[in-house]
Amino acid sequence: MSIKQKGGTHTCKNCGHQFEGKVCNQCGEKVFHEHHLSAGHFFHEVIDFFYHFENKVLKTIWLNFIKPGFVTKENLRGVRIPYANAVQLYLVVNLIFYLVVSKVGVTDYIPNPGDHHYYYLSDYPAFRWTEKADTKMVSAIDSAYTHKQRDAYTALMENYNQRKDSNGNVAVYGPWRKDSILLPANQISMIALEEARKLTRASFTANVKTFGKTLIFLLLPLIALVFYLFFRRKLKYYGAALTLATHFMVYNLCFYSLHALINVGPIYINENFGGWMMKPFYFIFYNDYTSPVSSFIFGSEFEFMHLLFWIPWLYIAFRRLFNTSWWKNLLASYFCSKIFFFLVFGVLKKMVIAITIWSLH
Template structure:
């Protein structure tokens, strides 16, 4: 009779407390105690918390460091790129009601009148041809708000495509651009659209005493300047650290990418979001 103990997961012969093939732990009677459960729960919580704090500290203080480390195979000490993006996305949507800034939630009126692609939308949706356009608009805007929370993930591949296209002359894999885009968008969501806007909104009563400064900060031009500064600072450092760009090339590319990503990327994102909501309302 064969007395060899085998792994319950992969059936490999066991030679110790862990399976040498799949890493499954051999269950012992003490593994069923409440003490062991609480110990493992605490270890997992503090491990995730520690990795999260380190990950976001590096994301904010060393642009491109996490991307370079991930591409080099250093992945255990920090959260995965998509985890960082997801947390930043959650923070963004929780902070949005405090800032009243909705860059990724485009209203039907904006689709019809304020975008580059508006002439196309006007041929699809004609307010005068709908019996109850006001009700349709409310349904459209409400659904857009819900869809934007998940559709924002589409920015990652779109941004990666833009970055890859900007480096068309260099033979590189597409994967590094996906990782770079994930970290960059996580940073931008967290800093530009969440922390910064909450800070500006919070100190608005104080700034109102200085009308000139207040008007500038809350104007479209002021917000653009601030966002541009944040974008440029991250891109300039990250391009050097991740792709080994020279200072001059990083500076030039950061400027070009700002216009490429800010205008073209947003237009594509909003255009796709419109069709997603429009088709959903046809059901």
């Protein structure tokens, strides 16, 4: 029993503060009763924890998905108890995302070797002047990868050379060293090359996930910075921009997960469903007549697809949060999406590939 004084006040067991009601208004400790020690109460608390946690997190993820900017607005005006906080959300969604992705296949956040060839900043008319730096970076990544292949090849050849018999052939044993395959002397280098390629690719694939997962965190402060630059006066604090950036990223990862799940569904269409959904949009925006204009405004079809799910979310979120005029919102959501695309595909993806290659041994 808590020490009960006259007038229904309690003395907090934790901080010694005197208070009325069920919870200490200084530190949040609950009033203690002896029946809290019962097994029934223990299990009740366990169930309560999971039920509340799940309910809160899922509800917040859902609200963030269907009502862009709503959770952010609540957070910024100080209503926080009913929703999961940004860090919880991010961690849960990140977990779901990588679970889905590792079951369904790679995406843009876990690139394949060679993916660094896909995006050049100098593809944009306004950034033609970056072409030299662009090409330099891509060929640096290329040659780093080739170096790793060469190292693997050299190591394999050394190993084979040591095991040559009198005719120059090498016996390769199975895992139980029972029987062997004889590699003919004139084919050893070819086989070593093939093997080196496979090994390098395999260790790239094994490592790229870790870096993809880690570096995705770097996006948050950068996106926040972009938001902050656009809405400095409305946001007031960079921390507020960080909250918005996290909520946007949570939406983004939700969308990717959904998209990946939809894609595996109807395999019998013999075409991915996500691509199929895009067809009407491509038909309107990327036909013979509209393509030049669309390419100028949105970039490639691939970029357009991303803008299509980023711009509306950002537009609605900005309207809800900042109350600015529609054309300002439109411009801000357009440019934020463009910058975001550049950060993901121009910077992050290449960085993940470069660091993964660099880490191979």
